Amino acid sequence: VRVVGVEEIRAAVPPAVVFDAVRAALVAHAAGNTVVPSPMHLPFPHGDTHVKAGYVADQPHFVVKTASSFRGRNTGSMLLLSATTGAPVAMLADDGLLTAWRTAAAGALITDALTPVDVDEVAVMGTGEQARLQMTWLAQLRKIRLVHVWGRRPEAAALLCEQLRASGLDARPGYESGAACVVTTTAAPDPLPLTALRAALHITGIGTDMPGKGELPPSLFAGALVVTDDHEQCLDHGDFGHAVRAGFVDAQADLPVGTVLDGARRSTRSIADLTGIGATDAAVSGAVWGLLG
Amino acid sequence: VRVVGVEEIRAAVPPAVVFDAVRAALVAHAAGNTVVPSPMHLPFPHGDTHVKAGYVADQPHFVVKTASSFRGRNTGSMLLLSATTGAPVAMLADDGLLTAWRTAAAGALITDALTPVDVDEVAVMGTGEQARLQMTWLAQLRKIRLVHVWGRRPEAAALLCEQLRASGLDARPGYESGAACVVTTTAAPDPLPLTALRAALHITGIGTDMPGKGELPPSLFAGALVVTDDHEQCLDHGDFGHAVRAGFVDAQADLPVGTVLDGARRSTRSIADLTGIGATDAAVSGAVWGLLG
Numbered sequence: 346v347r348v349v350g351v352e353e354i355r356a357a358v359p360p361a362v363v364f365d366a367v368r369a370a371l372v373a374h375a376a377g378n379t380v381v382p383s384p385m386h387l388p389f390p391h392g393d394t395h396v397k398a399g400y401v402a403d404q405p406h407f408v409v410k411t412a413s414s415f416r417g418r419n420t421g422s423m424l425l426l427s428a429t430t431g432a433p434v435a436m437l438a439d440d441g442l443l444t445a446w447r448t449a450a451a452g453a454l455i456t457d458a459l460t461p462v463d464v465d466e467v468a469v470m471g472t473g474e475q476a477r478l479q480m481t482w483l484a485q486l487r488k489i490r491l492v493h494v495w496g497r498r499p500e501a502a503a504l505l506c507e508q509l510r511a512s513g514l515d516a517r518p519g520y521e522s523g524a525a526c527v528v529t530t531t532a533a534p535d536p537l538p539l540t541a542l543r544a545a546l547h548i549t550g551i552g553t554d555m556p557g558k559g560e561l562p563p564s565l566f567a568g569a570l571v572v573t574d575d576h577e578q579c580l581d582h583g584d585f586g587h588a589v590r591a592g593f594v595d596a597q598a599d600l601p602v603g604t605v606l607d608g609a610r611r612s613t614r615s616i617a618d619l620t621g622i623g624a625t626d627a628a629v630s631g632a633v634w635g636l637l638g
Numbered sequence: 639v640r641v642v643g644v645e646e647i648r649a650a651v652p653p654a655v656v657f658d659a660v661r662a663a664l665v666a667h668a669a670g671n672t673v674v675p676s677p678m679h680l681p682f683p684h685g686d687t688h689v690k691a692g693y694v695a696d697q698p699h700f701v702v703k704t705a706s707s708f709r710g711r712n713t714g715s716m717l718l719l720s721a722t723t724g725a726p727v728a729m730l731a732d733d734g735l736l737t738a739w740r741t742a743a744a745g746a747l748i749t750d751a752l753t754p755v756d757v758d759e760v761a762v763m764g765t766g767e768q769a770r771l772q773m774t775w776l777a778q779l780r781k782i783r784l785v786h787v788w789g790r791r792p793e794a795a796a797l798l799c800e801q802l803r804a805s806g807l808d809a810r811p812g813y814e815s816g817a818a819c820v821v822t823t824t825a826a827p828d829p830l831p832l833t834a835l836r837a838a839l840h841i842t843g844i845g846t847d848m849p850g851k852g853e854l855p856p857s858l859f860a861g862a863l864v865v866t867d868d869h870e871q872c873l874d875h876g877d878f879g880h881a882v883r884a885g886f887v888d889a890q891a892d893l894p895v896g897t898v899l900d901g902a903r904r905s906t907r908s909i910a911d912l913t914g915i916g917a918t919d920a921a922v923s924g925a926v927w928g929l930l931g
Binding site: 346348380382383384385386387388389391392393394396398400407409411413414415418420421422424426428429430431432433436438 | 639641673675676677678679680681682684685686687689691693700702704706707708711713714715717719721722723724725726729731
């Protein structure tokens, strides 16, 4: 079993490889051509660990991923196993990098697909690493003229604006009237302000990835096209599930993300609820091993 | 992340360490002092992979275990993580050895605890590796005068008898009248013959570790003391669950294995249903790392 470190991965894997792998995994998952068991969750006094597993049909490998967040620090690793023997092949000691990348890629793909082509202002809510990645990866798929950054702590919003400008994106903190496209990346346990989201033609929600979180006001789901990365997961602990239980949307109303990535424009307002699925972990780790193995 | 190979583990870890770790984990699990999420299962065309995780309170590490069985070959590895940082610490590339050992230890401990002291003939049903280990590990806890080996294939039963004799245990194939103590280790999808089990004062069932298996005739559970290694797992896919659904025993009738390991004799017939729990994986891998890390 070879152990591959995070710096080797960072140096060798271009975003295009991640985009291709994530897109293929989302399409395969929508078509039922994946194996994705329910994640495991282990709570600890100082943090949480999640275990996800996934397989994309006809790929040579599958993955068992362990991701921890303890005292605000994320760590993780992906164990790649042979789909023909079941034996472990490699451990990608990626420290959570590939999870961050596949989350960024999935968000950027669906945000790009469902946001009208003429929209070039985007708002991001949250100021962490995913807020930055969602914007820089989206900018690889479409032109972004301006990023509005919303965060509870002004200094964190200002820092993210600096980081985005260093990446070549114009960015400014705060926004009042709302933007046509909003990506939410907070760890909020309660819904974000409705005023900031009401004007959005498309919203991608990234942050509600485990029980106890909820970013999007449930009423937003009424009348919107709803897409989910995994129906069961999003119903169980995504914003979609919160909205279903609040009575704003039917439990069968969602479409799989993988069916709307073709970019065909929809006439209606849309919301993408992403909880993160093992199939994208499998596809990305398999692609990385294809480059490095 | 250090990778420890199977030969290093085999050479360094005495059975007493495994017995102590497994006993402590079973007692902790019975007392509610563990974290054991529901296992994950991935089906493949040529095999199955299970992922189990576990943590025993106040231990420095927890474990995420991946165990595969493809075309009859078992492989596996245990990832040990820090319970204070969540970061991966070591990968025990044990190829399933520690799973085999902890299963043998758990079975031997409960078989010894619930079988009357004067019983020195044991029957084992099944002829695989666990059949052998259940007998040799049990022999470390109590005197075994004779092992009866039941298997569908006579040549496999004869081979196991040879192996047991090589380990210093008298063994003979077949048995007609049944034994007072029976350990079942088959992968049977349907119940074993009732005649072989009806006379048993104690039965330990090892083989029903996933959905689609069922070793013990459900009627055996009527009136027996039932102990389970994990209430939810055994109810979901153990022989206990099959018997509950067949109406022979109440869904709340079981006691945790960890509460009866003290060896206090019970007046009644007993059945132990073991599905294998992540807490024992955590304890054993932690103990191994304590020796080798």
